[in-house]
Amino acid sequence: MHKLVLKILIITALFLAAGRVVVSNAISTSGVALGRINEEVAVLKTKNDSLKEELFSKASLENIASEAGKLGFTDKKESYVLTSPLPVALR
Amino acid sequence: MTGRFNFTLLFLLSLFAVILLKLFYWQVVKGQELFELGLSQYGTTITLNPLRGEIRTSDNFPIAANKTSYLVYANPKLVKDKEKTIKILSETLKVNIASASASLNKDLFWVPIAHKVDTKVKDNLERLQVLGIGFEKEYSRFYPEASMAAHLLGFVGKDENGRDKGYFGVEGYYDRLLRGKEGVAVQVHDAFGKPILSKINPRTPQINGSSLILSIQRPVQFLVEKRLKEGIEKYGATSGMAGVMDPKTGNILALASFPSFDPKNYQDFSADLFKNPFVSNRYEPGSTFKPVVMSSALDSGAVKADTKCPVCSGPVEVGGFEIRTWNNKYYKDTNMVEVIQHSDNTGMVYISQKLGVDKMLSYFEKFGVGGATGIDLQGESVPTLKPRNSWYKADLATASFGQGISVTAIELLDAIGAIANQGKRMEPHIVSAIETKDGKVIKVEPKTLSSPVSPKTAKIMTEMMVNAVNKGEASWTRLKGYRVAGKTGTASIPIQGHYDPNSTITSFVGFGPADDPKFVMLVVLNKPTTSIYGSETAAPIFFQIAKDLFNLYNIAPGGE
Numbered sequence: 327m328h329k330l331v332l333k334i335l336i337i338t339a340l341f342l343a344a345g346r347v348v349v350s351n352a353i354s355t356s357g358v359a360l361g362r363i364n365e366e367v368a369v370l371k372t373k374n375d376s377l378k379e380e381l382f383s384k385a386s387l388e389n390i391a392s393e394a395g396k397l398g399f400t401d402k403k404e405s406y407v408l409t410s411p412l413p414v415a416l417r
Numbered sequence: 418m419t420g421r422f423n424f425t426l427l428f429l430l431s432l433f434a435v436i437l438l439k440l441f442y443w444q445v446v447k448g449q450e451l452f453e454l455g456l457s458q459y460g461t462t463i464t465l466n467p468l469r470g471e472i473r474t475s476d477n478f479p480i481a482a483n484k485t486s487y488l489v490y491a492n493p494k495l496v497k498d499k500e501k502t503i504k505i506l507s508e509t510l511k512v513n514i515a516s517a518s519a520s521l522n523k524d525l526f527w528v529p530i531a532h533k534v535d536t537k538v539k540d541n542l543e544r545l546q547v548l549g550i551g552f553e554k555e556y557s558r559f560y561p562e563a564s565m566a567a568h569l570l571g572f573v574g575k576d577e578n579g580r581d582k583g584y585f586g587v588e589g590y591y592d593r594l595l596r597g598k599e600g601v602a603v604q605v606h607d608a609f610g611k612p613i614l615s616k617i618n619p620r621t622p623q624i625n626g627s628s629l630i631l632s633i634q635r636p637v638q639f640l641v642e643k644r645l646k647e648g649i650e651k652y653g654a655t656s657g658m659a660g661v662m663d664p665k666t667g668n669i670l671a672l673a674s675f676p677s678f679d680p681k682n683y684q685d686f687s688a689d690l691f692k693n694p695f696v697s698n699r700y701e702p703g704s705t706f707k708p709v710v711m712s713s714a715l716d717s718g719a720v721k722a723d724t725k726c727p728v729c730s731g732p733v734e735v736g737g738f739e740i741r742t743w744n745n746k747y748y749k750d751t752n753m754v755e756v757i758q759h760s761d762n763t764g765m766v767y768i769s770q771k772l773g774v775d776k777m778l779s780y781f782e783k784f785g786v787g788g789a790t791g792i793d794l795q796g797e798s799v800p801t802l803k804p805r806n807s808w809y810k811a812d813l814a815t816a817s818f819g820q821g822i823s824v825t826a827i828e829l830l831d832a833i834g835a836i837a838n839q840g841k842r843m844e845p846h847i848v849s850a851i852e853t854k855d856g857k858v859i860k861v862e863p864k865t866l867s868s869p870v871s872p873k874t875a876k877i878m879t880e881m882m883v884n885a886v887n888k889g890e891a892s893w894t895r896l897k898g899y900r901v902a903g904k905t906g907t908a909s910i911p912i913q914g915h916y917d918p919n920s921t922i923t924s925f926v927g928f929g930p931a932d933d934p935k936f937v938m939l940v941v942l943n944k945p946t947t948s949i950y951g952s953e954t955a956a957p958i959f960f961q962i963a964k965d966l967f968n969l970y971n972i973a974p975g976g977e
Contacts, residue, residue, distance in 0.1 A: 379482075379484045391639070
């Protein structure tokens with residue numbers, strides 16, 4: 327009985343060791359890919375930062391006012407106001 | 418036999434004890450020192466800089482953000498052609514030739530060449546593939562709205578250790594929150610002592626700074642700056658400032674002053690420009706101070722709105738000084754409403770005499786005059802009042818019309834805000850919420866500082882100020898159809914013990930719509946040249962901004 331258990335344990339250990347070798351072999355080149363992905367993430371982050379910067383500059387009121395001025399928009403002198411609200415419906 | 422066993426046992430135990438003690442010495446007593454020594458053999462400790470928090474306006478738009486920039490460094494031992502490298506560095510980075518040369522001639526593996534280098538410049542330099550030159554990512558401040566709200570923001574400079582530090586404005590006041598916490602990492606070296614850049618092992622990670630969400634409304638700030646700038650030019654003033662506050666919460670909606678500076682290139686400007694005059698400069702407020710004194714007198718019962726002034730038919734003599742009205746016109750038996758309408762100094766002298774020094778000082782304290790408002794900006798000045806026993810009759814009289822007493826603009830704005838807010842004075846503040854690095858938003862709740870006058874007094878004072886706008890000397894510039902409460906101010910400037918006869922500080926303070934105020938605003942011009950009066954300089958700017966605000970808030974006309 328004891329011998330059988332011992333055999334099973336040894337066989338399991340051998341299988342696990344072999345499995346580890348196979349898995350290690352399979353993922354041994356993934357580090358390069360991971361490094362490449364990390365680099366790509368860093369580049370995209372930097373690009374995202376610079377796009378954000380551009381977006382904020384374009385969305386700034388200073389920029390909008392200057393663009394509006396170039397397009398010929400001016401301050402409105404008077405506002406039109408409806409002094410009494412119109413009824414929703416008339417009977 | 419037993420003796421020998423015992424001796425051997427004792428000997429072995431002593432030996433173990435010695436080993437244990439030695440191990441304790443190396444691992445516990447000397448542990449940290451040896452750890453550092455070991456560390457120094459394979460690497461050096463470097464600081465990881467945290468990302469500074471953003472500053473955003475109420476619409477969540479970042480007016481002070483971070484942008485990627487680079488630290489350009491050199492390894493002098495790898496640089497082959499030093500002269501050529503120095504030339505390239507000085508041309509692309511605009512660094513001094515002498516300093517680049519000194520850096521490259523150092524017997525080191527790593528020397529910094531330039532900080533906060535733009536991505537485009539870095540890309541250009543990188544394309545040249547200069548041997549021995551490397552780049553490290555860092556962040557620098559970026560201002561999408563350029564110099565908008567510069568006084569309010571402050572700027573980011575360096576401290577004595579070369580680390581980023583906020584100075585003035587919000588950057589200065591909230592520096593600890595914005596800057597976060599530095600981290601520490603180990604830069605691993607190779608066998609020759611050269612740093613392996615990919616081998617940085619963080620020991621304690623950096624903690625990024627919290628972001629601030631301001632109460633500043635970007636369109637309001639933009640409009641106020643635009644109108645103020647136009648006004649300063651139009652009226653030939655040397656400087657000017659304007660502040661807009663929500664009287665119900667104390668939220669500052671806009672704060673502007675000119676001349677200003679560019680926070681990105683702060684080093685190109687005089688240090689005198691960095692202080693925010695709205696919170697740091699003291700000035701004599703002149704007639705804009707009258708509503709504070711008048712509401713004190715009304716609240717204490719010293720006078721009523723229809724009380725007639727028995728001394729207003731001519732100049733009044735107080736403590737050996739003759740006090741006149743601004744235009745030398747006098748109104749016999751004028752009432753308190755007309756005193757404010759005509760900005761009558763003699764009427765104010767009468768009120769101050771009825772009120773007395775003790776009551777006046779007590780009301781000043783409740784209005785926050787002579788104390789800090791507690792605004793969350795660096796550099797708030799606290800103009801203290803004279804001690805009680807130094808108040809003479811003439812001081813009491815001149816203080817009633819805002820001369821011989823100095824305040825900061827924020828102090829006056831907050832005091833008038835109390836009248837607009839049914840007698841409750843709120844703490845003015847710029848930051849309405851703090852966003853922590855993990856996205857948690859902590860709101861800053863409005864805080865009531867005091868209740869200087871009753872709601873009834875505030876209502877009477879409001880009506881007096883509406884009457885002053887509609888019938889006073891600034892009525893020509895008022896907005897028809899809107900009920901705006903306001904008061905002009907023309908103050909003499911004290912210089913070396915007397916008043917400057919040629920120049921004034923002109924101002925206008927008010928709020929609108931008078932029945933449900935959305936804003937309280939103060940406009941101050943320093944030494945305007947086209948006119949010396951507030952009604953002809955500061956008042957038109959005030960009403961131009963008020964018109965913009967009514968349009969912005971969709972408030973339709975419908976009153977007087």
